[in-house]
Amino acid sequence: MPKERKQMTTATTATPVLDRLKVIENLKARVDASEDAIKVLEAAIDRDEALEIMMQKRGAQIMTFQFRTDPKMNKTGKPYDVKVPNPYLGRVKKVVVVNGIIGANYEKRLAKALEAKGKTDDRQSRGSWHRPVLNETGGFTALCHHKDDETRLYIRFFWTRFLSVKYVDTVTGKEVTEAQIKPFLTKRSENDAQILTYSVDAIEVVKVNKKVIDLT
Numbered sequence: 001m002p003k004e005r006k007q008m009t010t011a012t013t014a015t016p017v018l019d020r021l022k023v024i025e026n027l028k029a030r031v032d033a034s035e036d037a038i039k040v041l042e043a044a045i046d047r048d049e050a051l052e053i054m055m056q057k058r059g060a061q062i063m064t065f066q067f068r069t070d071p072k073m074n075k076t077g078k079p080y081d082v083k084v085p086n087p088y089l090g091r092v093k094k095v096v097v098v099n100g101i102i103g104a105n106y107e108k109r110l111a112k113a114l115e116a117k118g119k120t121d122d123r124q125s126r127g128s129w130h131r132p133v134l135n136e137t138g139g140f141t142a143l144c145h146h147k148d149d150e151t152r153l154y155i156r157f158f159w160t161r162f163l164s165v166k167y168v169d170t171v172t173g174k175e176v177t178e179a180q181i182k183p184f185l186t187k188r189s190e191n192d193a194q195i196l197t198y199s200v201d202a203i204e205v206v207k208v209n210k211k212v213i214d215l216t
Helices: 015-026 035-043 047-055 106-116 178-184
Strands: 059-068 092-102 130-134 140-146 149-169 196-200 203-208 209-216
Touching: 047 140, 047 149, 047 203, 059 149, 059 196, 149 178
Parallel strands: none
Antiparallel strands: 059 092, 059 203, 092 149, 130 140, 140 149, 149 196, 203 209
């Protein structure tokens, strides 16, 4: 049974998580520490608690993420000369491993990227679909929520390098090559400032400061 998600508010605190991490580090420093005890404590850090850790980061922080998402696809495609139904629709997942930076100045980065391309920022006139999630001191975090639903959380970050991208057939468990699925994928929109936004539900693995947190 999936774990029930706690609702994260703008006043979320990471104190219990940080305390638990300190206990883990103290245990690791003891020669008589039980490996089982350490594993139990490490396993207790769940998805929401990992997000709380990210909320408390000060300044720019390099992180590695693994995401599993539903790729954006069309109902039909033209792998050959004729249009055919998409055989991968609803059964393929996209698994992405990417390096990125959280906690940087998103507005400044976007403004500089748009200026370099001779573009202007029209987001204010268009309106934004998300709102920032603030930490306990009122500062901005890498998280945001949908403007109409605070339980729909997302993480935003600058991507620096894609380490791998693959497509997996959830029925057969086999990998689908990009050449096979490409005719059915929707055209990607241009990313002016290398800012990615993913639902936190899509996060499978987070790596920060050589620590790997498995959220599956």
